[in-house]
Amino acid sequence: MRAKTIEHWRWPLGLMALSLVAMGFLGYQVGDAASATTLQGSGATFPAPLYQRWFAEYNKLHPDVEINYQPIGSGAGIKQFQQQLVDFGASDAAMTDEQMAAVKQGVVLIPMTAGGIVLSYNLPDLTAPLRLSREAYVNIFLGKITNWNDTAITRTNPGAKLPDEKITVVTRSDGSGTTFVFTSHLSAVSDAWKNGPGHGTSVNFPVGVAGKGNPGVTALVKQTPGAIGYVEYGYAKQTGMPMAVLENKAGKFVSATPATEKNALASVTLPANLRGWVTDPSGDDSYPIVTYTWMLFYRKYADPKVAQTLKAVVEYGLDQGQSFASDLGYIPLPESVIRKDKEALAQIS
Amino acid sequence: MSSENVELTAAGAASGNIAGAPRFVETLADRVFRQTTFAIAVLTVGLTVYLVYTIGHAAMPALETYKFRFLTGTTWDANRNEFGVLPAIVGTLYSSILGLIGGTLFGLAIAVFLSEHFLSAGLESVIGALGLEGRRFWAALPDGIENVLRTTIELLAAIPSVVYGLWGIFVVIPWVRPPADWLHNHLGWIPFFGTALSGPGLLPAAIVLAIMVLPTISAIARDALIAVPPKIREAAFGLGATRWEAILAVFIPTAATGIFGAIILGFGRALGETMALAMLAGNANVLSWSLFSPANTLAALLANHFPEAGTAEVGALMYAALVLLAITLIVNIIGTVILQRAGAQLKGLR
Numbered sequence: 001m002r003a004k005t006i007e008h009w010r011w012p013l014g015l016m017a018l019s020l021v022a023m024g025f026l027g028y029q030v031g032d033a034a035s036a037t038t039l040q041g042s043g044a045t046f047p048a049p050l051y052q053r054w055f056a057e058y059n060k061l062h063p064d065v066e067i068n069y070q071p072i073g074s075g076a077g078i079k080q081f082q083q084q085l086v087d088f089g090a091s092d093a094a095m096t097d098e099q100m101a102a103v104k105q106g107v108v109l110i111p112m113t114a115g116g117i118v119l120s121y122n123l124p125d126l127t128a129p130l131r132l133s134r135e136a137y138v139n140i141f142l143g144k145i146t147n148w149n150d151t152a153i154t155r156t157n158p159g160a161k162l163p164d165e166k167i168t169v170v171t172r173s174d175g176s177g178t179t180f181v182f183t184s185h186l187s188a189v190s191d192a193w194k195n196g197p198g199h200g201t202s203v204n205f206p207v208g209v210a211g212k213g214n215p216g217v218t219a220l221v222k223q224t225p226g227a228i229g230y231v232e233y234g235y236a237k238q239t240g241m242p243m244a245v246l247e248n249k250a251g252k253f254v255s256a257t258p259a260t261e262k263n264a265l266a267s268v269t270l271p272a273n274l275r276g277w278v279t280d281p282s283g284d285d286s287y288p289i290v291t292y293t294w295m296l297f298y299r300k301y302a303d304p305k306v307a308q309t310l311k312a313v314v315e316y317g318l319d320q321g322q323s324f325a326s327d328l329g330y331i332p333l334p335e336s337v338i339r340k341d342k343e344a345l346a347q348i349s
Numbered sequence: 350m351s352s353e354n355v356e357l358t359a360a361g362a363a364s365g366n367i368a369g370a371p372r373f374v375e376t377l378a379d380r381v382f383r384q385t386t387f388a389i390a391v392l393t394v395g396l397t398v399y400l401v402y403t404i405g406h407a408a409m410p411a412l413e414t415y416k417f418r419f420l421t422g423t424t425w426d427a428n429r430n431e432f433g434v435l436p437a438i439v440g441t442l443y444s445s446i447l448g449l450i451g452g453t454l455f456g457l458a459i460a461v462f463l464s465e466h467f468l469s470a471g472l473e474s475v476i477g478a479l480g481l482e483g484r485r486f487w488a489a490l491p492d493g494i495e496n497v498l499r500t501t502i503e504l505l506a507a508i509p510s511v512v513y514g515l516w517g518i519f520v521v522i523p524w525v526r527p528p529a530d531w532l533h534n535h536l537g538w539i540p541f542f543g544t545a546l547s548g549p550g551l552l553p554a555a556i557v558l559a560i561m562v563l564p565t566i567s568a569i570a571r572d573a574l575i576a577v578p579p580k581i582r583e584a585a586f587g588l589g590a591t592r593w594e595a596i597l598a599v600f601i602p603t604a605a606t607g608i609f610g611a612i613i614l615g616f617g618r619a620l621g622e623t624m625a626l627a628m629l630a631g632n633a634n635v636l637s638w639s640l641f642s643p644a645n646t647l648a649a650l651l652a653n654h655f656p657e658a659g660t661a662e663v664g665a666l667m668y669a670a671l672v673l674l675a676i677t678l679i680v681n682i683i684g685t686v687i688l689q690r691a692g693a694q695l696k697g698l699r
Contacts, residue, residue, distance in 0.1 A: 168548060203428055
């Protein structure tokens with residue numbers, strides 16, 4: 001009987017031995033792969049599709065370089081970057097001086113791409129895109145205009161069938177760079193907004209309901225007749241949402257296209273630290289709500305190999321990478337900005 | 350055979366020996382096993398304590414800054430460092446209670462239906478009339494169908510919260526909109542219908558919540574009803590009660606503590622529900638009686654604001670987490686105590 005017990009154990013023991021051998025083998029494999037470079041980044045969700053595309057394409061060209069980018073939000077990205085948990089961060093709101101001071105190796109901010117924010121709406125009877133004056137869209141989000149047949153809206157949409165319907169404002173429930181850019185624009189345009197809700201990654205919106213992320217806002221706008229909400233241009237384009245034509249600083253009504261958004265970017269010269277917001281671009285053909293989005297790098301890396309690889313990847317993003325931008329709904333960077341980016345890149349070591 | 354002998358034989362049989370004292374290895378294995386389970390159990394309890402401690406610790410600065418004003422404030426404005434969770438507390442309780450009313454109504458009905466074997470009794474009479482009760486398949490069919498029904502309802506508990514949220518947005522909201530609009534337009538003077546439904550709001554959130562707590566309530570209430578001692582059942586029928594009288598006047602009151610415990614546990618689940626509510630409640634800090642008004646809940650507030658929160662806001666969120674923890678803890682303790690008392694009460698009757 002005792003012999004039988006051992007017999008019972010022979011198989012599992014054999015299996016265990018085998019798996020140990022296998023583990024040893026795998027361990028060897030993993031050890032071998034570690035000689036390749038794996039980089040970690042996290043931050044803004046807005047540019048994530050483009051970044052992930054870049055990193056995937058770069059990995060095809062350089063199989064030894066693997067880059068993980070986790071879109072966890074600008075604020076969280078900045079935090080992880082400050083805590084040295086990642087090799088690079090990403091943020092739609094760049095970083096404040098205070099935040100940068102907390103990083104002892106120093107920070108280099110590099111604008112990598114740009115995008116627009118559009119007002120999407122649910123008015124099925126409308127045949128032409130909705131045209132909104134600055135007064136109209138600010139007051140809609142302030143809760144001062146509450147019905148679609150308000151004269152402030154009908155005046156700029158002659159002949160359009162605007163219903164006698166309550167306006168449902170849809171905002172972002174989670175903190176986000178998108179909200180930061182949108183509220184920065186509203187603050188630049190309206191004193192009532194500036195002194196009221198103000199700007200930030202999440203503000204106290206006076207009216208409306210809120211959805212989580214671009215998908216949440218999109219779903220609510222699509223499901224609610226009479227809704228209007230702000231989403232990223234790329235997202236609205238991909239999901240086929242209607243986008244309002246907005247009045248810009250010059251008083252012209254401009255629709256969101258890669259060309260009008262690029263005009264808006266070109267109207268602003270970035271300062272030496274490359275941190276500049278395009279809160280209210282000038283120019284007749286500039287779409288009013290656009291922004292750069294930044295990658296955050298340390299000025300000094302402990303491992304020179306990491307610094308070299310990062311620089312190579314950024315170069316790739318700035319050169320070949322820009323060609324993916326329009327497809328995914330982002331704005332390719334103006335030449336002048338790419339030149340400045342490359343100068344800034346030299347500071348990283 | 351003495352009990353000692355029985356134990357010895359059992360231990361011996363396991364190792365392949367009929368007789369003989371447990372070997373050293375066996376007693377050692379036994380002791381190690383016992384101590385490991387003990388250590389893991391203690392660790393789990395310790396983890397809970399540690400969790401409460403860390404949240405409390407992180408909430409301390411906010412607790413000192415905002416004190417009681419945090420609980421009565423109505424704005425959440427990270428820009429101005431002004432934090433108040435009254436709308437979220439009210440929204441959490443309001444949506445949970447509404448969801449609970451719906452969940453209890455349907456859950457209790459299901460529990461009665463299943464525990465009284467209405468379905469199988471009906472099917473059995475049909476099968477009997479057809480003269481099929483002798484066949485094995487047909488005889489087992491009523492119980493089988495009842496089991497399938499019960500399992501299906503319990504499966505509702507396994508659906509992920511996000512799926513409920515999506516279903517709420519794409520199915521429930523369009524579905525409740527016409528009746529909600531009608532109620533608001535015609536009966537708008539009643540505070541419950543005081544605002545128009547703008548899409549997400551308390552009502553869709555409560556409907557989805559009701560479905561989510563339904564399995565908890567129906568399963569526990571069914572157990573409570575089944576546990577009603579047969580003596581009491583027989584006595585009720587013996588006194589000439591009709592079936593309805595027996596159910597409403599005898600069985601449900603007897604199982605009342607158990608059913609109440611089920612409701613409280615359902616309440617606990619509703620309070621902590623996050624994702625579906627974040628998607629359906631509208632996330633607006635509004636205080637309103639209206640069922641159609643958007644609302645906010647503590648759990649949704651936490652889920653929405655954590656990733657991008659600054660230092661001050663994180664403190665405030667931890668405070669909000671502490672409030673939610675306290676509410677859920679109190680509700681769950683009440684539920685557990687009631688369930689225990691229900692068990693103790695019935696012991697004397699068996």
